[in-house]
Amino acid sequence: xxxxTPTEGSRTSRDGxxxxxxxxxxxxxxxxxxxxxxxxxxxxxxxxxxxxxVLRLEVTTDGEIVNQVRPFIGYLHRCFxxxxxxxxxxxxxxxxxxxxxxxxxxxxxxxxxTVEKLLEMEVPERAEHIxxxxxxxxxxxxxxxxxxxxxxxxxxxxxxxxxxxxxxRILDIFEMACGARLTYNYYRIGGVSGDLTPEMIGMIxxxxxxxxxxxxxxxxxxxxxxxxxxxxxxxxxxxLDMALGYGITGPMLRACGMAWDLRKNDPYSIYDRFDFDLPxxxxxxxxxxxxxxxxxxxxxxxxxxxxxxxxxxxQLPEGDYILPKLPKMIRxxxxxxxxxxxETPRGEMGFYIVSDGTANPWRVKVRSPCFTNLAIVPAISHxxxxxxxxxIIGSIDIVLGEVDR
Amino acid sequence: MTPVEIRDxxxxxxxxxxxxxxxxxxxxxxxxxxxxxxxxxxxxRDDPDxxxxxxxxxxxxxxxxxxxxxxVYHLHSIExxxxxxxxxxxxxxxxxxxxxxxxxxxxxxxxxEAYDLLGIVFEGHPDLRRILLPFxxxxxxxxxxxxxxxxxxxxxxxx
Numbered sequence: 112x113x114x115x116t117p118t119e120g121s122r123t124s125r126d127g128x129x130x131x132x133x134x135x136x137x138x139x140x141x142x143x144x145x146x147x148x149x150x151x152x153x154x155x156x157x158x159x160x161x162x163x164x165v166l167r168l169e170v171t172t173d174g175e176i177v178n179q180v181r182p183f184i185g186y187l188h189r190c191f192x193x194x195x196x197x198x199x200x201x202x203x204x205x206x207x208x209x210x211x212x213x214x215x216x217x218x219x220x221x222x223x224x225t226v227e228k229l230l231e232m233e234v235p236e237r238a239e240h241i242x243x244x245x246x247x248x249x250x251x252x253x254x255x256x257x258x259x260x261x262x263x264x265x266x267x268x269x270x271x272x273x274x275x276x277x278x279x280r281i282l283d284i285f286e287m288a289c290g291a292r293l294t295y296n297y298y299r300i301g302g303v304s305g306d307l308t309p310e311m312i313g314m315i316x317x318x319x320x321x322x323x324x325x326x327x328x329x330x331x332x333x334x335x336x337x338x339x340x341x342x343x344x345x346x347x348x349x350x351l352d353m354a355l356g357y358g359i360t361g362p363m364l365r366a367c368g369m370a371w372d373l374r375k376n377d378p379y380s381i382y383d384r385f386d387f388d389l390p391x392x393x394x395x396x397x398x399x400x401x402x403x404x405x406x407x408x409x410x411x412x413x414x415x416x417x418x419x420x421x422x423x424x425x426q427l428p429e430g431d432y433i434l435p436k437l438p439k440m441i442r443x444x445x446x447x448x449x450x451x452x453x454e455t456p457r458g459e460m461g462f463y464i465v466s467d468g469t470a471n472p473w474r475v476k477v478r479s480p481c482f483t484n485l486a487i488v489p490a491i492s493h494x495x496x497x498x499x500x501x502x503i504i505g506s507i508d509i510v511l512g513e514v515d516r
Numbered sequence: 517m518t519p520v521e522i523r524d525x526x527x528x529x530x531x532x533x534x535x536x537x538x539x540x541x542x543x544x545x546x547x548x549x550x551x552x553x554x555x556x557x558x559x560x561r562d563d564p565d566x567x568x569x570x571x572x573x574x575x576x577x578x579x580x581x582x583x584x585x586x587x588v589y590h591l592h593s594i595e596x597x598x599x600x601x602x603x604x605x606x607x608x609x610x611x612x613x614x615x616x617x618x619x620x621x622x623x624x625x626x627x628x629e630a631y632d633l634l635g636i637v638f639e640g641h642p643d644l645r646r647i648l649l650p651f652x653x654x655x656x657x658x659x660x661x662x663x664x665x666x667x668x669x670x671x672x673x674x675x
Contacts, residue, residue, distance in 0.1 A: 185648040192633070193657050228542065355569050355594070358622030371594065449542045450573055450590045450601070461573050463588065474658075476575035478590075478626075486625040515648060 150178060153497075157186050161264045161501045164511030168488075170500065177500055180492045182485060187515040195475035200226055200441040201300055203475065208294035210479065211513040213256050214456045216249035216285075218513075219298035221453035224379050225462040226300050228451050229443040237430040238302035239381045243423045244315065245288065245297065247416040251322070252281040253456035254409045254416075257508040261406060262333050264505035265342050270333045277325060280318050287311050300441060302433025312424060319417050326414055334410060343406060344397030347491050347503035351400065357487045361458025361480055362412065363507065366392035366404035373454040380453075385422045387415040402506035409456075409508070440470050457481050457508060477516060481509045517565065517598050519544035525566060529559055543590070545601035553587075553604050554614040554640075560591060560600075561619055567595040571620040576630035578608075580660045585611040585636055606636070615641035633658040 156167040165186035171179040191210060195203045207222045208215040220242055227234060234242075259274030282292045288305055289297040297304055307315075333339055349359065351367040364371050370389050374382040390411030392404030445468030452461040458480030467473040484507050492500050517525070523537045523546055533556050536547040548556050560568040573590040589602040604613055615638035617623045627638040628647040635656035638644060646653065655662055666673060 185646075185650070188648040190633075190648075190657055353621075356621045358570055358572070358620065447542065452572065459572070461590070463573055463575050463590065465577060474575070474577045476573065476577075478573040478575075482625065482629075483622060486621075490621075 155500070157183075162504060162511075163260065163509055164514075166485075166504075166509065166511055166514070168500070168504075170497070172497060175497050177492050177495050177497055180489045180500065182488055184482075184485070184511070184514050187511050189516065191477065191516040192475050195472055197471065199470045200443075200472060203472070204298060204300075205294065205296045208296055209512060210477065210516055211253075211455060211457065211460075211481070211510045212293055213510050214249050214253040215293065215295050216245045216297060217253075217453070217455040218460065219295065220246050220380070221451070221455065221460045222462055223298045223300050224453060225449060225451040225464055226441070226443070229447055229449050229464060229466060230300075230441065232301060232434070234302055235431040235434060236381075236428045237306075238432050238434075240423050240427045241303050241307050241432060242298065242380060243382065243385070244307070244420055244427075245285065245303075247419045247423070248281050248284065248315070248318075250416045250456045251413050252278045254413050257409055257456070258329065258333075258406070261505045261508070262339070264501050265339055267333060267336070267339065270329065273325075273329065273332065277322055280314075280321070284311055284314050284318065287314070299433055301437045302431065304433070306432040307427075312427070315420065315424060319421060323414065323417055326410065329410065334407065340396045340403060342499075343402040343502055343506070346397070346402045346495065346499045347506060348398045349400045349487065349491055353487070353490065354400070357490070358483045359458070359487060360483070361454065361456070362408040363405055363458065363484055365389060366408045367400040368392050368394075373452055373459060377452065379451065382419075384426070385419045387418050390415065402502050405506040405508075442466075442468060442470055444468065452478070455480060457510070457513070458484060479513045479516060481507075481511075481513045482516075485509055485514055517596065519546070519600060522546070522560075522566065522598070522600050525563065526556055526559060529563075530555055541601075543599070543601045545588075545603050547603050547605065550587075550604040550606050550613045553589075553602070554616055554619065556602065557589070557616045557619045565596070566593065568593045568600070569595060571616070571622045571626075572599075574616075574623055574626040574630065576634035576636050576658070578634060578659050580608065583608050585634060587613055587630065587636060589616070611636045612639055613637070614639050615644075617641050632656070635659065 150171050150173050153170045153172055155170055156162040157165040167183040169181040170177055191206050194206055204219055207218040211218050255274040255278045259271035262270035285295055286292050289295045349367055351369055354364055354367045368391055370391060372389050390408050392399050392408055396403050443466035448465040450461055450463045452459045460480055461478035463476040464472050465474040492503055519539055523534055526534050533549050533552040534546050535549060538545050560566050568591040570592055572592045575588045577586040584605045585608050587604045592599045606613055615627055627641055630636045631644055632646040632648050633656055
């Protein structure tokens with residue numbers, strides 16, 4: 112039995128009869144002091160799809176406007192640096208895989224280059240070429256994930272499926288090279304763990320022929336999509352001087368219009384031999400240094416990585432893929448220390464290694480690009496809409512394995 | 517600029533701040549008086565000939581035999597293309613050094629990390645809290661004499 116809903120001007124008496132009474136409701140606006148104007152604290156994460164892992168953001172909101180963001184990290188902290196002090200120099204390589212697991216090859220690369228500089232070791236030419244080939248393929252795979260998940264953050268599901276379809280083919284090549292599909296442990300101090308066979312080189316060529324036209328398809332699918340542009344253009348603008356102060360690197364810095372890429376500006380390995388361009392943020396749709404620029408820089412970089420892979424495959428010399436005479440124990444001289452930085456898909460990955468003359472490193476410090484890039488979030492998200500915060504976090508392209516280490 | 521020129525420039529403006537220059541190392545470094553690290557950093561950033569616009573890396577290193585904790589700053593100038601390493605040594609029981617957060621914002625999180633993992637106190641840091649470990653964690657794991665805890669909030673590592 113439903114009870115009659117009291118309407119204005121009518122009341123129900125105790126015995127159920129409806130009696131009409133005259134009610135005057137004057138329209139009086141609420142005085143401002145009675146309105147609840149408190150800020151609300153929202154927890155975004157640590158388990159939230161748009162935080163790309165276990166990142167927690169404590170967001171102070173005023174309605175839908177973000178006033179303050181406080182990132183809390185460390186949920187995936189494994190103290191990589193302490194582990195490194197307990198295992199020998201070669202034993203650190205698998206740990207580097209588990210930092211940025213979307214670009215494990217690039218992490219391996221940074222670490223082995225650092226140790227080789229400490230040992231003053233020359234790596235065979237073929238090994239250097241193989242390293243560049245797989246590192247650039249991994250850069251494409253990583254940017255594909257960035258592209259797919261960013262679209263997912265904004266609300267488009269389809270690009271994610273496209274991106275993973277292409278990434279699968281790269282993973283197949285890596286699987287043939289080293290047996291693993293995510294954490295490769297492919298690089299060795301002095302070379303790589305296995306050679307690239309002619310069959311794999313054929314697969315790489317096929318992949319590039321297949322992939323390069325696809326980039327245009329992605330542009331049609333997402334880059335010029337009106338909704339996508341509206342969501343990202345002019346959002347989360349980072350001025351160049353702020354980016355430099357915060358130590359922002361990689362595609363994020365290039366999106367601010369600065370031509371800075373360690374492959375060109377501080378070349379390691381054999382990157383100085385290849386011809387490629389640096390895509391920069393141009394502020395095409397909004398302002399220079401916005402989310403759209405960061406997205407576009409990554410999309411354009413994939414084409415440049417294809418160019419590098421083609422050149423490296425063409426120039427691939429015959430020879431050893433690892434130094435034939437490796438020292439049994441790797442012991443850099445006592446007191447030697449070095450800082451080497453390399454360009455991973457996310458920016459400047461630096462390894463600072465101090466040796467005490469034993470087989471274990473005395474100290475390994477990782478300057479992680481994601482950790483550094485994430486620190487800018489509180490500075491650029493004041494006054495944005497809550498939904499734009501998701502767009503900003505996505506455009507930084509963080510991997511929490513590397514932020515927390 | 518070469519490391520010697522950089523040393524001379526710092527020495528000219530701030531006498532006594534640089535204790536030592538090591539040019540034999542792979543990355544040449546300057547040992548700086550810890551209490552004056554912020555002045556030195558500000559000079560390195562603001563002097564137009566030095567123009568160290570970015571701090572690449574900030575690390576802490578523990579040296580228990582020498583009874584010192586060390587902070588290592590890797591600096592780089594995008595404008596000038598030169599680089600230098602600064603080091604500051606502190607006693608292990610009183611590891612205090614001025615924060616350079618006001619010079620490069622980069623240092624904010626990296627100083628928090630060094631505080632968290634090595635227990636180095638950066639004076640003048642606006643928000644010196646633990647960053648990677650839980651706020652109620654005890655000890656600083658990257659110190660060489662760190663004792664691993666057996667339990668944390670009822671979670672044990674013993675079978």
